[in-house]
Each structure stands twice: as C-alpha cells, then as structure tokens.
Amino acid sequence: MISFAPSKEQKMVKDSFAQVVRDLVTPAAHDMDEAGEIPADIIQKTWELGASISYVPEAFGGDGMEYSPVLNAIALEELAFGDMAFAVAATAPSLFITPLLDFGTEKQKKKYLPTVCKDQYCVSTLAVTEPFLGFDVTSMKTTAEKKNGSYVLNGTKCFVPMAGRAQDILVAAMDEGRPQLFVVSAKNPGISISEREKNLGLYALETHKVTLENCEVPAGDRLGEAEGVNFSRIMQKTRVGLSAMATGIARASYELARKYAREREQFGEFIGQRQAVAFMVAEMAYETDSMRLLTWKAASMLENGKDAAREAALARMYAGEMSMKICDYGVQVMGGHGYIRDYPMERNYRNARGVAIWDAMATV
Amino acid sequence: MINLDTPDVILKVKTAMNGLAASLLRPVARKYDEAEHEYPTELDVFRGLNVMGGPKKKKDKAEGGEKDKKDKKDRMGTNLGTVVTVEEMCWGDAGLMLSIPNAGLGNAAISAVATEEQKERFGNKWAAMAITEAASGSDSGSISTTAELDGDEWVLNGEKIFVTCADRCDAVVVWATLDKEAGKRGIKSFVVEKGTPGFTLAHLEHKLGIRASDTGTFVLNNCRIPKGNILGSAEIKKTTEGFKGVMKTFDNTRPMVAAMSLGIARAALDFTREKLDEAGVALDYETNPNNQSSMQKDYLWMEANLEAMRLLTWRAAWMADNETSNSLEASMCKAKAGRYGTLITLKCAEILGPLGISREYLAEKWMRDSKIMDIFEGTGQIQHLIIARSVLKMSSKELK
Numbered sequence: 027m028i029s030f031a032p033s034k035e036q037k038m039v040k041d042s043f044a045q046v047v048r049d050l051v052t053p054a055a056h057d058m059d060e061a062g063e064i065p066a067d068i069i070q071k072t073w074e075l076g077a078s079i080s081y082v083p084e085a086f087g088g089d090g091m092e093y094s095p096v097l098n099a100i101a102l103e104e105l106a107f108g109d110m111a112f113a114v115a116a117t118a119p120s121l122f123i124t125p126l127l128d129f130g131t132e133k134q135k136k137k138y139l140p141t142v143c144k145d146q147y148c149v150s151t152l153a154v155t156e157p158f159l160g161f162d163v164t165s166m167k168t169t170a171e172k173k174n175g176s177y178v179l180n181g182t183k184c185f186v187p188m189a190g191r192a193q194d195i196l197v198a199a200m201d202e203g204r205p206q207l208f209v210v211s212a213k214n215p216g217i218s219i220s221e222r223e224k225n226l227g228l229y230a231l232e233t234h235k236v237t238l239e240n241c242e243v244p245a246g247d248r249l250g251e252a253e254g255v256n257f258s259r260i261m262q263k264t265r266v267g268l269s270a271m272a273t274g275i276a277r278a279s280y281e282l283a284r285k286y287a288r289e290r291e292q293f294g295e296f297i298g299q300r301q302a303v304a305f306m307v308a309e310m311a312y313e314t315d316s317m318r319l320l321t322w323k324a325a326s327m328l329e330n331g332k333d334a335a336r337e338a339a340l341a342r343m344y345a346g347e348m349s350m351k352i353c354d355y356g357v358q359v360m361g362g363h364g365y366i367r368d369y370p371m372e373r374n375y376r377n378a379r380g381v382a383i384w385d386a387m388a389t390v
Numbered sequence: 391m392i393n394l395d396t397p398d399v400i401l402k403v404k405t406a407m408n409g410l411a412a413s414l415l416r417p418v419a420r421k422y423d424e425a426e427h428e429y430p431t432e433l434d435v436f437r438g439l440n441v442m443g444g445p446k447k448k449k450d451k452a453e454g455g456e457k458d459k460k461d462k463k464d465r466m467g468t469n470l471g472t473v474v475t476v477e478e479m480c481w482g483d484a485g486l487m488l489s490i491p492n493a494g495l496g497n498a499a500i501s502a503v504a505t506e507e508q509k510e511r512f513g514n515k516w517a518a519m520a521i522t523e524a525a526s527g528s529d530s531g532s533i534s535t536t537a538e539l540d541g542d543e544w545v546l547n548g549e550k551i552f553v554t555c556a557d558r559c560d561a562v563v564v565w566a567t568l569d570k571e572a573g574k575r576g577i578k579s580f581v582v583e584k585g586t587p588g589f590t591l592a593h594l595e596h597k598l599g600i601r602a603s604d605t606g607t608f609v610l611n612n613c614r615i616p617k618g619n620i621l622g623s624a625e626i627k628k629t630t631e632g633f634k635g636v637m638k639t640f641d642n643t644r645p646m647v648a649a650m651s652l653g654i655a656r657a658a659l660d661f662t663r664e665k666l667d668e669a670g671v672a673l674d675y676e677t678n679p680n681n682q683s684s685m686q687k688d689y690l691w692m693e694a695n696l697e698a699m700r701l702l703t704w705r706a707a708w709m710a711d712n713e714t715s716n717s718l719e720a721s722m723c724k725a726k727a728g729r730y731g732t733l734i735t736l737k738c739a740e741i742l743g744p745l746g747i748s749r750e751y752l753a754e755k756w757m758r759d760s761k762i763m764d765i766f767e768g769t770g771q772i773q774h775l776i777i778a779r780s781v782l783k784m785s786s787k788e789l790k
C-alpha cells in the first residue's frame with residue numbers, strides 16, 4: 027500500500043547522514059567553498075556510511091546491501107542539504123558503480139568493482155555532458171567507432187566530477203546511433219583531462235573537461251559488452267538522484283529563510299510577520315515538499331522494478347526549476363544579506379543554477 | 391516504508407470512478423453549464439450510492455476482528471479513497487460533482503460532530519453549509535447571524551450568502567453566534583431544515599463557472615428551530631477550542647477541494663494531450679525540455695505540477711487516514727492545487743488556441759470552473775497564512 031512515512035531503516039539512514047552533515051559538512055561548507063577544496067576526512071566519514079558502495083555485492087568488495095533508490099534519495103537529500111558540492115564529490119564513485127552493477131557483465135564487474143570498493147575513498151566517475159548549447163543525451167556528439175576489434179572514441183566532455191582523481195571513467199558515446207558507455211582508463215594515451223574547470227557554483231567540487239582523441243578502448247570494455255546498456259534506465263536513476271540533491275539545496279534555503287524571518291527585525295517587528303515575506307516562506311515550504319514527493323514517487327517506482335522514465339523526467343524538471351525559485355526566494359527574504367558570501371544563502375543560489383542545467387551530467 | 395508508487399487498489403478505484411464520471415457527468419457537463427440553476431436529474435442515480443464517502447455505518451466489530459487488522463495494510467483509507475474519487479468525478483464535471491445528492495459540506499459537518507440522535511434525524515438529508523455572510527468571508531470568526539434560546543427553541547436571525555446546494559439541499563448547517571462579544575468562542579452551528587418558517591432562499595447567483603452547482607442566499611428572520619438542532623455543546627467555553635474543533639473539519643475538506651482542482655486540471659491536460667497527438671506533436675521525456683517547443687515544454691511543466699498537486703493531496707488524505715494531524719499538509723495541498731489548477735487550465739486554453747476559446751469544447755469551461763478552487767474553503771492567501779503561521783511558529787496575532 028502507499029505510504030508517506032519512512033520505515034525504521036529509512037529513518038536510520040536519514041539520521042546517520044543528517045548527523046555527519048550537521049557535525050561536519052555544514053560547519054565546513056563555507057570554508058570548502060572559499061578554498062575550493064573538501065577535507066579528506068569528511069569525505070572519508072561519508073564513505074564509511076556507505077554512500078556509494080554499500081549496495082555492491084560482498085564478492086566485489088561492497089557491503090552486499092540491496093540497492094534502494096528511495097534510500098539513495100534520502101541520503102542524497104541529506105548530503106546536499108549540507109552542501110551540494112560535497113554531495114556530488116562524496117558520491118561521484120556511485121556514478122561509475124551503479125551503471126556497472128546494472129549493466130556490466132560478470133567479467134566487467136569482477137574487473138572494475140573491486141578497484142573502487144576500498145576502505146579508503148577512491149574515485150572512478152562518469153562523463154556524459156558535452157560543452158555545447160542545448161546538450162542532451164539524444165544529441166550527444168562523442169562517437170565510438172568499431173575498428174579492428176576495439177572501439178575508437180572521439181569527442182569532448184565537460185563537468186566530469188572528480189575526473190582528475192579518477193582511475194577509470196565511464197564515457198558516454200554514440201555507438202551506431204545509440205548512446206553507450208565505455209570504461210576508459212585515465213592512463214589511456216587517447217584521453218586527456220584538463221585543469222580544473224571554473225564554474226558559477228559548486229566551487230568545492232573538482233570538475234574537469236575530458237577530451238578523447240582517437241582513444242582506443244578494447245571491445246571488452248564496452249559496458250554490457252554485446253548487450254550494451256539501456257541508457258534510459260541509467261538516466262532514470264541519475265535523474266532521481268539529482269532531484270533528491272536539488273531537494274536538499276531547496277530545503278537548506280527554506281530552513282535559512284524560515285530562521286531569518288523570525289530573527290530579523292525591521293519596522294519594529296520580525297520581517298516574517300509581514301505577509302509579503304511570510305507567504306514566500308510558506309511557498310518555499312510546500313514546494314520543497316513537492317520536490318521531495320516527486321522524487322520519492324519516481325524512486326518508489328524504480329524500487330518496485332517499474333519503468334519510471336516519465337516520473338523521473340518530471341521530477342528532474344520540477345526539481346531544476348523549483349530549486350532555483352526557492353533559492354531565489356531565499357536570497358530575497360534575506361535581502362542584501364542574502365547577496366553576501368559570508369552567508370550560506372549566496373552559495374545555495376549559485377549551486378542551484380548548476381542543478382537546473384545539469385541533466386546533462388545526464389545525469390548525475 | 392516510503393512507497394509512493396500507486397498501488398493497484400487505487401488504480402482500480404480510479405478506473406471505476408472515471409468510468410462513472412465519463413458516462414454520467416461528462417456527457418451533460420455542457421448542458422448544465424448553459425442551463426444554470428436547472429436541477430440535473432441525471433444525478434438522481436447517485437441517491438443512496440454513497441460514492442462520495444458520506445456518513446459510514448459503523449462496522450460490526452465481530453465482523454472485522456483479526457482479519458480486519460491484517461488487511462489494513464493493503465486497504466485504502468477513507469480519506470485517500472475520497473480524494474481519488476473526487477479527482478475522477480471532477481474530471482467528469484466539478485459543478486455536477488458538487489451537486490451529487492447527500493454529499494454536501496453540511497453532511498461532512500454533521501457526520502463529524504452530530505450525536506447519534508442527530509445522525510438519526512439528519513443523516514439522510516442533503517445538507518448544505520452556510521458560514522459566509524456579506525461582511526464575513528475569510529474572516530469567518532466575525533459572523534453576525536445570531537442565535538438566541540427561547541424556551542425549547544433557538545431563534546435565528548441573519549443573512550447567509552454563497553451557500554452551495556442552496557436550492558437542492560434539504561437542510562442547511564448554519565453558523566451563528568450566541569454572543570457577539572465572545573467572538574469565535576460564541577460561534578455555534580445549527581441544523582435548519584428547509585420549510586422552517588422564517589427560513590427563505592432569497593436569491594441564486596449567476597457565476598463565472600461551476601454553473602451546474604447552485605449557489606444562493608438565505609435569509610433567517612426569527613427562524614425557530616428545535617433546541618436539539620445545535621451541533622455540539624451550547625456552552626460558551628473560555629477558550630476558542632470549540633471553534634478550532636469546527637475548523638478541523640477543513641482538514642478533511644481542503645484535500646477534497648484540492649482533489650477537485652486536480653480533476654479539472656487533469657481534464658484540461660488530457661484534452662490538450664489528445665489535441666497535441668492529433669496535431670502530431672509528440673511528448674518526449676528523454677530530450678532536454680529546452681530542446682523542445684515551448685508548447686511541449688509548457689505541457690511537461692504542467693504535468694509535473696499536476697503530479698505535485700496530487701502527491702500533496704494524497705499525503706494530506708493519507709495522514710488523516712493514519713490519524714496524524716494534517717492541518718499544515720491540508721493547507722499545503724489546497725494552496726498548491728488551488729493556484730496551479732487555475733494556472734494549468736488557463737495555459738491549456740492558451741495552448742489550444744481557437745479550441746480553447748470555442749464553447750464547442752470544454753477547455754474554456756474548465757478554465758472558468760477551476761478558479762473557484764483557489765477561493766472557497768479558504769482562499770489561497772488564507773492557506774498561505776495558515777502555512778506560514780505553522781512553519782514560522784507565529785500566532786494569528788503575530789502574523790495577521
């Protein structure tokens with residue numbers, strides 16, 4: 027039956043992530059953004075909670091838990107509530123792991139999963155987005171051509187999270203007109219990884235351009251080998267994940283605005299006592315809830331083994347637009363103080379823009 | 391465990407109710423939009439059907455027992471069942487749904503607070519609800535219709551406007567004050583039956599939309615009703631708890647209004663989709679919305695909002711079924727659905743171009759019907775006020 031209440035396990039996961047966020051991420055978020063760097067110990071703490079590898083079978087080095095899109099959404103919302111850049115950095119390896127688990131052959135899983143399922147945080151990542159206007163997966167320009175029993179990849183990717191530290195990168199390319207994924211070692215002579223990109227938001231997140239020039243990949247490294255991957259399924263999961271993170275940013279802005287509206291006094295009373303401000307806060311409240319419910323709906327369908335192409339797309343679209351609107355309201359409620367980098371609202375505003383366009387990463 | 395995947399039980403109810411709406415309401419939607427104030431005789435088939443989840447007979451305990459508990463997990467609660475049904479009915483026609491016999495707002499009030507004896511007397515009557523007065527709309531605590539006890543009878547005086555089902559109902563639940571000085575604490579509700587001397591239906595309104603629903607004004611002029619027709623206690627308490635108790639019925643009715651808005655908006659979207667299909671415009675969930683036409687992007691945006699309206703509404707109803715306080719969530723779904731129902735139906739009429747304006751189709755009607763959902767049962771602003779007070783933890787004095 028339908029239920030809006032979390033189970034004990036779901037509550038536990040939420041609480042454990044919330045605690046790391048409260049104790050470590052939120053207090054460090056400002057400094058991480060200024061320094062453009064995330065302290066290794068905080069990432070490691072999250073890694074130990076199993077953000078990326080808990081659902082990898084034990085045989086491949088994971089904890090052997092069942093993969094749950096709903097639990098995943100709950101965890102991602104909490105992390106992004108703390109800081110979006112942190113959330114993406116901490117979970118970047120799952121961008122590599124999840125498609126591998128879903129579509130990799132036994133041989134591929136055996137070969138690659140243990141390389142990321144370690145006690146220490148380590149990275150392999152996913153490269154989908156390309157640097158041109160109106161990018162989406164259906165119009166991807168990177169190509170894979172079969173030549174003498176291997177594939178030759180050509181194209182450019184951008185916003186590839188943590189690419190500079192990656193051992194392997196799953197690269198999306200058009201293979202006979204269909205998007206497919208290829209495992210490319212960062213050591214492959216045909217791949218070059220740029221300096222860190224400089225972005226509008228997510229200062230603390232390392233992202234890179236990845237260029238593939240006649241990059242030769244053995245046929246056995248096409249994910250799923252002969253079967254290939256169902257890109258729509260991959261998009262569904264990543265879209266749900268992105269929506270969950272957008273919900274986290276929106277909630278962070280909402281909570282800041284709610285607090286500020288009760289503290290800031292003008293004209294002899296709290297600004298929240300005026301409807302013009304109060305109604306914005308009210309809207310932030312129910313729109314954040316709407317984002318979460320849409321995310322959970324798509325996640326629930328995935329959890330029940332259903333196709334959620336429509337629901338995931340709607341959740342993502344809603345999350346992209348609404349997180350931007352909510353963060354905009356948030357800055358407005360704080361006035362000039364919302365515009366100053368000393369306050370976290372300014373960071374949310376920049377970070378939310380990234381979410382809205384990042385489908386893209388087709389994904390995160 | 392969180393699971394928002396729509397279960398088969400709900401899909402079954404949806405399909406059944408949609409069939410009912412498609413065969414009974416939709417075919418006469420235009421007819422009663424044009425024939426305002428005419429009684430829709432087609433609705434008589436609903437008498438005794440209890441589709442809208444009116445007062446339920448208490449189930450014999452022995453009948454349920456162990457099995458009852460076990461099945462509870464798989465059963466759909468009454469409130470959730472109601473909002474699912476209301477959406478489908480209003481997909482058929484909202485004005486007609488409001489005219490389904492014995493499913494008035496007054497019926498909800500009676501079944502919520504009436505004594506067994508009162509349920510016996512009024513349970514089978516079609517009951518409207520009269521709160522609003524010319525000078526008291528959103529500020530329902532300021533009403534000036536009075537009730538005075540005279541021997542074994544209450545004497546009511548005043549005027550009530552905008553009463554839904556005014557013409558068709560058998561009885562009206564009238565809000566009146568025992569003591570104007572006492573403010574909200576003095577407000578009580580009374581059942582006044584049609585035909586009582588001094589109780590007259592003075593006027594029926596002509597409206598922008600939901601024309602199939604009759605909206606009217608009642609005048610109460612030394613109207614005498616039995617002492618036993620008061621709902622709840624006659625005592626004026628020290629606190630406003632009593633008034634708050636009455637307001638609690640809104641926790642159940644607001645999700646219903648949200649569901650009404652949902653039904654109309656979905657009707658408009660379904661029709662738009664059909665016309666887009668005919669024109670060869672396909673919807674695409676994989677492509678970046680920015681690479682699609684503005685029409686397609688608008689459609690996806692509306693679809694996402696419709697989904698948000700529905701999930702907020704189902705959540706509020708589900709909480710009521712699970713005996714969790716839902717005042718905040720009830721206002722949230724009403725605020726979102728009231729506003730976005732209006733925006734969606736307006737946008738559909740725009741996208742449809744000439745088809746959205748012509749009275750040959752229903753899109754222009756849905757646009758008119760939808761607007762009331764952001765007005766009655768508490769306007770959009772009032773819902774925002776309730777939400778804001780709740781999340782900002784402010785009293786009605788602190789946040790006016």
Ligand SMILES: Cc1cc2nc3c(=O)[nH]c(=O)nc-3n(C[C@H](O)[C@H](O)[C@H](O)COP(=O)(O)OP(=O)(O)OC[C@H]3O[C@@H](n4cnc5c(N)ncnc54)[C@H](O)[C@@H]3O)c2cc1C
Pocket residue numbers: 301495518519520521522526527528529551552553554555597600605762765766767768769770771772775790
């Ligand atoms: C078709 C129809 C059917 C109806 N059916 C019934 C019925 O069955 N029974 C019944 O009792 N009533 C019924 N009503 C009345 C309805 O509930 C009221 O119209 C509604 O509550 C608003 O009151 P009002 O029209 O006096 O507007 P007002 O209260 O005068 O409001 C005017 C505007 O001011 C805004 N406003 C008011 N107060 C505030 C505030 N504190 N803060 C911010 N904004 C504010 C409102 O949101 C609105 O935009 C019906 C109305 C219609 C049109």
